[in-house]
Amino acid sequence: MLEKLFGPKSIAVIGASRQEGKVGHSVLKNLLQYGYKGKLYPINPKAEEILGIRTYSTIFSVEGKIDLAVVVIPSRFVPPILKDCVKKGVDSVIIISAGFKESGKEGSKLEREIVEIVNNSSIRLLGPNCLGVIDTASSLNTSFAAGMPSRGNIAFFSQSGALCTAVLDWALEEDVGFSKFISLGNKADIDEVDLLLALADDPETKVILGYLEGIGNGIRFMEVAKEVSQKKPIIITKSGRTQAGARAASSHTGTLTGSETAYEAAFRQCGVIRAETVEALFDYAIAFAYQPLPRGPNLAILTNAGGPGIIAADAAEKSILQMASFREKTIGKLRKELPANASIYNPIDVVGDAGADRYEKAMRALIDDPAVDSLVVILTPQAMTEIKETAETINRISSTVSDKPIVSSFMGRLEVKVGMRILRAGKIPNYSYPERAISALEAMVKYRKWKETPSGKALSFEVNKKKVEEIFSKAKEKGKANLTPEETREVLFAYGFSLPKRIVTETSREAISAADSLSYPVVMKIVSPDILHKSDIGGVKIGISEKSQVARSFEHLISNAKRFMPEALILGVAVEEMVEPGREVILGSSRDPSFGPLLMFGLGGIYVETLKDVSFRIAPLNILEADSMIREIRSYPILKGVRGEEPSDLIAVKEALLRLSQLVTDFPEILEMDINPLMVLPAGKGAVVIDSRLTIKI
Numbered sequence: 001m002l003e004k005l006f007g008p009k010s011i012a013v014i015g016a017s018r019q020e021g022k023v024g025h026s027v028l029k030n031l032l033q034y035g036y037k038g039k040l041y042p043i044n045p046k047a048e049e050i051l052g053i054r055t056y057s058t059i060f061s062v063e064g065k066i067d068l069a070v071v072v073i074p075s076r077f078v079p080p081i082l083k084d085c086v087k088k089g090v091d092s093v094i095i096i097s098a099g100f101k102e103s104g105k106e107g108s109k110l111e112r113e114i115v116e117i118v119n120n121s122s123i124r125l126l127g128p129n130c131l132g133v134i135d136t137a138s139s140l141n142t143s144f145a146a147g148m149p150s151r152g153n154i155a156f157f158s159q160s161g162a163l164c165t166a167v168l169d170w171a172l173e174e175d176v177g178f179s180k181f182i183s184l185g186n187k188a189d190i191d192e193v194d195l196l197l198a199l200a201d202d203p204e205t206k207v208i209l210g211y212l213e214g215i216g217n218g219i220r221f222m223e224v225a226k227e228v229s230q231k232k233p234i235i236i237t238k239s240g241r242t243q244a245g246a247r248a249a250s251s252h253t254g255t256l257t258g259s260e261t262a263y264e265a266a267f268r269q270c271g272v273i274r275a276e277t278v279e280a281l282f283d284y285a286i287a288f289a290y291q292p293l294p295r296g297p298n299l300a301i302l303t304n305a306g307g308p309g310i311i312a313a314d315a316a317e318k319s320i321l322q323m324a325s326f327r328e329k330t331i332g333k334l335r336k337e338l339p340a341n342a343s344i345y346n347p348i349d350v351v352g353d354a355g356a357d358r359y360e361k362a363m364r365a366l367i368d369d370p371a372v373d374s375l376v377v378i379l380t381p382q383a384m385t386e387i388k389e390t391a392e393t394i395n396r397i398s399s400t401v402s403d404k405p406i407v408s409s410f411m412g413r414l415e416v417k418v419g420m421r422i423l424r425a426g427k428i429p430n431y432s433y434p435e436r437a438i439s440a441l442e443a444m445v446k447y448r449k450w451k452e453t454p455s456g457k458a459l460s461f462e463v464n465k466k467k468v469e470e471i472f473s474k475a476k477e478k479g480k481a482n483l484t485p486e487e488t489r490e491v492l493f494a495y496g497f498s499l500p501k502r503i504v505t506e507t508s509r510e511a512i513s514a515a516d517s518l519s520y521p522v523v524m525k526i527v528s529p530d531i532l533h534k535s536d537i538g539g540v541k542i543g544i545s546e547k548s549q550v551a552r553s554f555e556h557l558i559s560n561a562k563r564f565m566p567e568a569l570i571l572g573v574a575v576e577e578m579v580e581p582g583r584e585v586i587l588g589s590s591r592d593p594s595f596g597p598l599l600m601f602g603l604g605g606i607y608v609e610t611l612k613d614v615s616f617r618i619a620p621l622n623i624l625e626a627d628s629m630i631r632e633i634r635s636y637p638i639l640k641g642v643r644g645e646e647p648s649d650l651i652a653v654k655e656a657l658l659r660l661s662q663l664v665t666d667f668p669e670i671l672e673m674d675i676n677p678l679m680v681l682p683a684g685k686g687a688v689v690i691d692s693r694l695t696i697k698i
Contacts, residue, residue: 152177
């Protein structure tokens with residue numbers, strides 16, 4: 001896939017220029033300078049040769065096959081040139097030219113035109129408005145960037161061409177090798193999904209990095225990323241976080257979610273490692289590229305200074321890593337080999353006068369301990385510190401003794417520069433500060449844990465889908481987006497949710513009759529399609545145990561509704577059987593434009609938006625994902641039962657999440673839905689929907 005983009009045997013540079021400093025000149029120069037071995041065809045009707053190579057007036061002047069065309073001409077001329085490429089039988093095209101949808105209305109029109117040309121042909125197109133492609137294995141540099149990274153096993157793709165150039169400059173300074181550099185540009189054709197598929201089977205690539213500003217087809221991305229993550233780590237930095245929650249939303253779920261919530265959930269479910277910063281992106285990259293995955297979370301910290309060791313231990317405590325508890329044999333070795341004032345418990349402090357030999361003895365003891373899964377070696381430059389020799393020792397142990405990941409933190413800059421250079425040559429990830437080393441190891445442990453987690457079973461319930469179709473069809477005919485409480489109850493009942501008995505009444509006399517038939521105590525609620533959060537306006541009364549209370553409550557509920565929301569349509573008062581006390585949780589869904597239905601779970605009731613103790617996943621859920629949603633919230637111990645309290649029926653909660661997942665997956669027109677609260681009864685007694693609301697697209 002995309003073979004001719006990364007390994008073309010012939011390239012036409014359309015817009016090759018004689019003038020130094022022009023993009024068309026830089027692209028051709030890079031192809032020549034960095035050793036591209038295929039045939040080159042500069043296309044320029046006004047020149048006979050450029051950089052010593054014969055030029056051609058058009059691509060039709062070229063007699064041979066053209067695998068790849070690199071287009072560097074003004075945007076208005078691109079569509080006809082692209083048509084020429086189709087006629088010539090060009091396999092792949094890179095449009096470096098800018099001036100498309102990023103530039104306004106006219107540019108958007110041009111981009112739609114090139115998309116139509118591509119869609120009606122077999123050409124694969126990268127860009128427009130991109131930097132180009134670098135493939136170190138084939139000595140290919142179609143970019144106009146200054147420099148070429150050394151050959152390595154990290155692939156990097158980016159929506160930002162400028163970020164590509166900055167990263168390339170960093171790679172040259174740090175001597176970090178890359179397999180491929182790909183600038184996506186506007187993603188008119190080739191996008192991140194295409195690249196994941198191509199890089200998954202690329203023998204030159206061990207780690208896949210990406211910088212994204214958005215994902216077009218989120219569902220397809222998740223399918224592919226989940227498959228590729230089983231083969232190679234995918235590490236992505238996603239920008240644009242501040243736009244989260246910009247969409248106005250009326251439901252609890254809508255209030256608590258935004259596009260970033262969906263990205264977090266999607267990445268988590270498909271094994272993508274999210275790097276919060278570009279610095280973290282490359283911190284993680286070198287760890288994955290240079291070192292083996294840890295077998296587990298148990299970490300040993302080795303330092304020559306107490307303060308940095310404590311900083312590292314604090315960072316580990318906040319992560320999923322665990323401070324390793326050493327075997328007695330290891331403690332005995334450390335006690336024997338280290339001075340009396342050294343700390344032989346984790347973190348191990350070999351003290352400030354430690355030379356390379358002391359570091360080596362401690363490292364060997366730790367590496368030999370089966371209770372240690374990974375090692376962080378911290379060095380601060382002190383008077384007696386053997387920086388060069390210690391770095392060489394770390395390299396030697398890593399390459400000859402250890403099958404466990406070793407990362408280092410040589411703190412400082414000037415004094416430790418020689419050590420950093422040696423570590424870099426030995427493929428030891430080195431970080432200026434211990435927290436960054438800990439963060440990189442945590443990413444590796446999370447990835448291993450994800451890979452080793454079995455795929456959960458999909459579960460489908462027998463439901464009355466036809467009934468829901470009828471309800472939605474009638475609502476759409478009436479142009480009604482917000483379903484009434486009765487319609488919402490019917491939808492939930494059709495999908496197997498438990499609901500209390502309920503009678504809607506229009507007079508206090510009807511309410512008394514309803515309460516008598518249900519048996520006391522009862523709950524009374526205002527019924528209105530315009531009042532979404534009833535508790536906020538005093539629209540709910542609970543624990544009503546006699547007729548006189550029913551009549552008074554009826555009048556109060558109507559009065560409160562009219563006072564606080566005079567424009568609301570009031571349909572009456574619902575009388576419901578009172579469900580036995582339990583734990584209140586919330587289930588919800590909102591539709592994300594990229595990923596589809598985003599599910600929410602958390603502790604429910606009136607405090608959900610204040611506490612924000614919630615978890616999220618993209619539907620459809622499997623059994624393991626539903627279970628992890630429940631366990632993820634901070635208040636999970638309350639549901640499990642604390643201090644002798646009865647545990648809640650977590651099996652019923654899990655089933656409710658799976659039923660909701662099936663509902664919102666079956667009906668893409670569901671925009672927002674809340675079940676709040678779902679009353680969870682003690683274990684074995686089930687869970688009952690107390691209140692709910694549903695909004696559909698009309």
